[in-house]
Amino acid sequence: MYSVLFFPDNVVSQVEAGSSLLKAATEAGLELKSGCGGKGSCGRCVLLIKQGRIRVEDTGNLPQLKVQEGYVLACQTFVESNLVVEVPKDSRLGEHQVLVDSKLLSETLPPRQTERELDPLCRQFYVEMQPPGLLENASDLQRLRTALGKNVGKGDLGVSLDVLRRLAETVRKGDWNVTATVADFDTQPQLVAVEPGKERQSHLGLAVDVGTTTIVVYLIDLNSGVTLDKRGTYNRQSRYGDDVITRMVYAAEEEQGLGDLYAAVLETVNELIDRLVEENGVRHEDIVQVVAAGNTTMTHLLLGLHPRYIRLEPYIPTANRFPPVRAREVGIHTNPEAWLMVLPAVSSYIGGDIIAGVIYSGMLESSEVSLLIDIGTNGEMVLGNNEWQVACSCSAGPAFEGGGIAYGMRAMRGAIERIQIDRDNYDVTLSTVKDALPIGICGSGLIDGLATLREAGIIDRAGKFHDNGANPRLRKGDNGLEFVLAWGKETECGRDIFISEDDVKNLLRAKGAVFAGIRTLLKTIDYPLEGVERIYIAGGFGNYINVDDAIRIGLLPDVDPSRYVFIGNSSVKGARMALLSRAVWQQAQDVARSLTSLELSADNTFMEEFFSGLFLPHTDLSLFPSVKD
């Protein structure tokens, strides 16, 4: 065993000889960037060796100078003695700007929820039971069932052995008056908890968005429907890869891969719950119901189901409708009897997060046709109204999340989010998250940058750089031409931050895929864009997007911006609605069944549309009348 001392954190990890530095760092609790899941290809887990002996397998795309200075990739470097290692600032997974709140989300019920009766999946009843007598000798359980009467669904009261084993003492302690917590989502009411007496008991639920990048948990009072608090953080699975594909590969190829991913997501959820519990002075045991939403892969990982066949053609999940499970079966930090219910998916690529978005958007409440778009590594979109819904998913790639972009990053402190370029002298004005010194470029910055580069004439419609010789920021880099947004002296990392021709290509592919998805959806059912009344933009990324920019690059359809509605993290908000209404929960089940899912990988229209979309804004300019070229 060797010791690895990481500083400036001053934490030590004890690892066996031959362990990777990435493993050592993870065990020390350090979160390094690792977009590729430890394959040596993303080149982000950079560390500086200060002392000790190592074996370097691959230096990846580290510049030679860096290698000479002692920099290594943590995942490709193995411990051969005690070590002292420095962790550079920009190798760390910074605190992500997790959207737990947005202007769209009030502390009380959203409009559609207040219109419905508050009728949560798990309800609490104070009941005064008839005390028993020699001639009135029903069992405790039957007596409670009778007292609950028609408050709950038909049939016997389902109950776990743990609760049943305490029932006799509880009802007597309360002198036959008890507060019963009953989940009632199924054909049979389920007794989750019984407490003696009438004391007002805390009665809490959680809505959880299990996102690939971030996880958000809402703590909700089930009696009032009020959201008490919210917390979000990045998904700890990120240490095993940035996107679902990398994680599925990790799950399939590493011996403990599935276990690692399962543990990481649980750890993240539980940490958020623990913080919510502590900071709000509530008790874990009072959390009696959880509704979670996520894409199909994340849902599988949350339940410990292997996502292997989601990744392999013909892309089959183990389940789309997930059985309700007890929190104790999964290990979530709530009342162990709480039911964890996961919103149903439609297919491997249309998950419960999209169903939550459909629910939350209000699309199902109106005969007006609307379009829901969730842009991430995959772009998912649903077109429909109260009678029909059609959906598809297209692989946009990770470019908007910073993947495959030289200086791409997520929307964290120091991320460039707005770019202005002076058409005359190519001077650049940048806005960054929290006005910090720039570290890289996030999705909204990339979209803005693409539009701006085109408008400044630096790139052409096909994304090729146009070198007029008068642009001091345009230069030849390792991978072709690149435009420098910020010089090393202006940046946090001390290096020049640029956008390269390769970056532009990746962005064109991403935006082309999303737009092609939308076009294919409309074409397949022969529905005109003009008939779409509302376009809902869902997901954390949507909150940063500038619609004008997105239209200018041909990512989003060229309709009046007033028709766009940002609905933020509709995954957690839809989960919350289902948590608070049995009718909504049922509606989610129904829509997951009835929704038609187009499989684009089997579709020629999509490929044609995709290639047409690899231009700025599109080969067919008539589709973008508002965009001047």
Place this chain on the structure above:
Amino acid sequence: MYSVLFFPDNVVSQVEAGSSLLKAATEAGLELKSGCGGKGSCGRCVLLIKQGRIRVEDTGNLPQLKVQEGYVLACQTFVESNLVVEVPKDSRLGEHQVLVDSKLLSETLPPRQTERELDPLCRQFYVEMQPPGLLENASDLQRLRTALGKNVGKGDLGVSLDVLRRLAETVRKGDWNVTATVADFDTQPQLVAVEPGKERQSHLGLAVDVGTTTIVVYLIDLNSGVTLDKRGTYNRQSRYGDDVITRMVYAAEEEQGLGDLYAAVLETVNELIDRLVEENGVRHEDIVQVVAAGNTTMTHLLLGLHPRYIRLEPYIPTANRFPPVRAREVGIHTNPEAWLMVLPAVSSYIGGDIIAGVIYSGMLESSEVSLLIDIGTNGEMVLGNNEWQVACSCSAGPAFEGGGIAYGMRAMRGAIERIQIDRDNYDVTLSTVKDALPIGICGSGLIDGLATLREAGIIDRAGKFHDNGANPRLRKGDNGLEFVLAWGKETECGRDIFISEDDVKNLLRAKGAVFAGIRTLLKTIDYPLEGVERIYIAGGFGNYINVDDAIRIGLLPDVDPSRYVFIGNSSVKGARMALLSRAVWQQAQDVARSLTSLELSADNTFMEEFFSGLFLPHTDLSLFPSVKD
């Protein structure tokens, strides 16, 4: 810590100073008789101290001579040094003559079962699933559901996380052909197991009778309905007391009382299962369904529910209808996913064993009225037909099982089961179980003895001994007069075996209670005895009973013996029927709900009848026309 060496077993127990010898013996794996549950009152856990220092709390009713010889009661004696202790033969819990088979039970289905379609609670289906494609991309679970089609009930397929986590690999290993095991007792079919391919899989179930005294397990092939094998043994809870009352007291008063009892019954059931599995060359995991029946207290203990309030007025069980639980929740040695289903009880004193008896007797199939009687410490009886059923339970006391009788014992090797007395010279001829030297007297011997003592003029109708001075076997003992059945030299234990006046009193109370129960049942609904077409005698004890004897002492009604039908262990046989037929399972639920239960403790008629029944055969001789006085 001190060592206690028990011989002739030559086993050692390490216990703390001050531990009771009963505890030391139990930990060494020795099973001592302990009818009172370690209270010092039954005087059966006799040990002989050969060496070492002890503290004796109470010598109970041990004769002074015995105490001088070094005999002690294990439960009242505490370890104060290393010890050497001898375990006398008749202090051991011998192997009980457990009725696992009887002439009434064939290896194939009983008549009523064959008339019904074989339709077990848990069924096995070989299904060929449609392989998936890009356009046929239902989830694995949905695909399996579709393949099962109408073979199983409506609704989604319920499935545990454990099975779901293996599903994707299993269906692919079988190339989309699998054998699915589905329990289908509820509104939703439950997937218990999935195995790849078409290989004929073993598909087994268990029917279990959890009796107070003995536990019996049948191993059943669920595909054919054939009973493959049976095993029975005494319930290991006996070490904590002979009857349910003693055990309830133990559960309530000892710190780990409930845990001890729960562990003991599980251990007993599991040992029987392990033996069945080993001796029949089957696998635990192929046992996919269990149906158990027992009285209400035993059922509570099997599920780890505290029976405290069953014992205390107004005698309220935690539950009468028990939720189905997974074997893994209870710890039964089967497939961990197997459902353990317990036949419903009616009340604290009418349990699932009686419901099983009602089912098995055929009472529900006919408009003829019949009477079911199960005689144990409690006598339970059900009167009814296919339209109505009325039941009651009376406390007969443990006399028929040997409790409260000086030389009472269960029907084990050496138990006296028939007694003949020469009217002239009072010579006695005895029959014992397995023709062994007599050790004590079992229930059938006691009934026979009572009839014979009366007919020989040794006791009068009130049970008083009549001393004519000419009876060499009649003598004054510690507790009044006693009649010696066997002299010390003729017995296994070397002591005289006798029946005392106290014994006779206890027997009169027991038989009086049972008969009073029957009379009360008939009187309450004003139904004539003549209208009762069949009298079913259930329970292990019933198998040894001689109807003529039972009528002669006034235990059973004086009707033509041809109307009596012995149905043996109808608890396990009824459980088996429910295991093999969903209709029967449902019928059991229905009858448990619809059956009317009379509460005799609130009934004056019963007390009057009881006092009238404390004579041989009864105060009202017109009720026993066939009995000559």
